[in-house]
Each structure stands twice: as structure tokens, then as C-alpha cells.
Amino acid sequence: MNAPDFMSLEKLRLADRPLIVCDVDEVVLEYLTPFTAFLRSRDHDLLPRSFRLHGNIVERGTGSVALDAVVDALQEEFFAAQEHWQTPAALAVETLMALGRDADIVFLTAMPPRHAEARRRLLQRIGLTFPMVATEAAKGPVVHALHGGRPLPVAFIDDIHYNHRSVGESVPDALLVRLMANQVFLAMAPDPGERVCCATCWNEADRLIRAHFQGVRRS
Ligand SMILES: [Mg+2]
Known part of the structure; x- marks a missing residue:
């Protein structure tokens, strides 16, 4: 923090x-709309199942829930690239x-x-x-x-x-x-x-x- x-x-x-x-x-x-587009460009997706990111970001193809560390890394990458999205x-x-x-x-x-x-x-x-x-x-x-x-x-x-x-x-x-x-x-x-x-x-x-x-x- x-x-x-x-x-x-x-x-x-x-x-x-x-x-x-x-x-x-x-x-x-x-945020959520461009972040979803970003995730799809990284072979993931955000499913609107509840009011949170963790647990709702899944791997495309397998549909398995992304690990917390993967979610954190994707958010970090998105913040760094935010100007493009x-x-x-x-x-x-x-x-x-x-x-x-x-x-x-x-x-x-x-x-x-x-x-x-x-x-x-x-x-x-x-x-x-x-x-x-x-x-x-x-x-x-x-x-x-x-x-x-x-x-x-x-x-x-x-x-x-x-x-x-x-x-x-x-x-x-x-x-x-x-x-x-x-x-x-x-x-x-x-x-x-x-x-x-x-x-x-x-x-x-x-x-x-x-x-x-x-x-x-x-x-
Ligand atoms: Mg806000």
C-alpha cells in the first residue's frame, strides 16, 4: 500500500x-469496457458475474478462472498501456x-x-x-x-x-x-x-x- x-x-x-x-x-x-477489450487481446475475458475483477477474469478457450497473480499482472500491464485503450x-x-x-x-x-x-x-x-x-x-x-x-x-x-x-x-x-x-x-x-x-x-x-x-x- x-x-x-x-x-x-x-x-x-x-x-x-x-x-x-x-x-x-x-x-x-x-475502465471496464476497454479493460475487457484489452483482456481479449491477451487471451482472457472479463465475465460480468459479480462486482469484482478477481474470480471473473477467465482464460479464453479453457474458461478457467485466472489466478490472482495473473489478474494483478494484467491490471499492471493495462495501467502501463492505458493511453492506448x-x-x-x-x-x-x-x-x-x-x-x-x-x-x-x-x-x-x-x-x-x-x-x-x-x-x-x-x-x-x-x-x-x-x-x-x-x-x-x-x-x-x-x-x-x-x-x-x-x-x-x-x-x-x-x-x-x-x-x-x-x-x-x-x-x-x-x-x-x-x-x-x-x-x-x-x-x-x-x-x-x-x-x-x-x-x-x-x-x-x-x-x-x-x-x-x-x-x-x-x-
Ligand atoms: Mg473508479
Whole structure:
């Protein structure tokens, strides 16, 4: 597990305006769909049997479940090659560009930091130049370190239930938005809990976030 570099977080200058902390895989970039295509190019496949990768990645031909070490190696290879595979999720780029006029945006991506440069290049190529933090540590403490005790609204967007739980515990006033591009796996996702607002698309996420920012400002 890599600890987040809290010193580098402190260097990240936020303006005196709301903050949006946004996950990348399955939120800004498609992940499961291109990862499945990548697996097929490597004689494997991802079967949508449950909301996890391990146990659902199989060898094509034999259908036998790939060993955990093989799954880890395939994920590592995909992260290294992500620039050739991953594409923006529908409406992600234009919605974030518009939100970025009214709020600070920081990408928080759960990925080994060694692949951060490839991800930055990919995001920049599609026009998203907002700062990015790559860490495999729990997301709640990272969002807390970013936002601190600022009397400003904060929103967190992610597809994974345990990330919402982590941020909800560390930053109790954060708006938690669940958003996920892949509809097949979304249908199998665990219930994220009643604190989490489930958006079906970026338009709905945009409405939830803007309403939260307005409400917090009025109160
Ligand atoms: Mg994600």
C-alpha cells in the first residue's frame, strides 16, 4: 500500500471556492469496457458475474478462472498501456470543464503512483488539466487533507462503495455522488448506503453538485 504524499497535497493550492474531488476510472475514463477489450487481446475475458475483477477474469478457450497473480499482472500491464485503450466517459469532459469554472477540481485516482504520468498525459490529451493525486491509500484521509476545515462546500464523485464510506467518515459534510460508466457492472454494484446520491449520468451528477453548492452557500 502506498501512503499518499501529504506534503504534495499541501502544495496543491485551492482557491476560495467549492471543491470537487473526482475519481477517474469508470467516472471520467471508461475502465471496464476497454479493460475487457484489452483482456481479449491477451487471451482472457472479463465475465460480468459479480462486482469484482478477481474470480471473473477467465482464460479464453479453457474458461478457467485466472489466478490472482495473473489478474494483478494484467491490471499492471493495462495501467502501463492505458493511453492506448481508455477513452472518456460520456459527457465527462464537457461537464467537468463547465464545473471547473465555478469550483476547484482535483482528480483522485486509486492507482499505483508509478503510472501517474501516463494518466496525466491521457487526461491532458482529452483536455482535462486539473490536478491529480494517484494513491492506493484510503480516499477519506486524502480528501480530508485536501479540504481541511475550509468553510466551503465539497463534493466527492466515485463509483466504489468503500471509497464513499471512507470519504463520508473523514469528511462528514461532503456530498457523496456515485457515478459509474459501465451499466452492466453498475447493475451488480453493492448499495452504497443512504448518504450517497446515485447519479445515472454526468448531467444528473452536475445537477446534484450544483444544488449542493447552492444549498451550502445559502445555509
Ligand atoms: Mg473508479
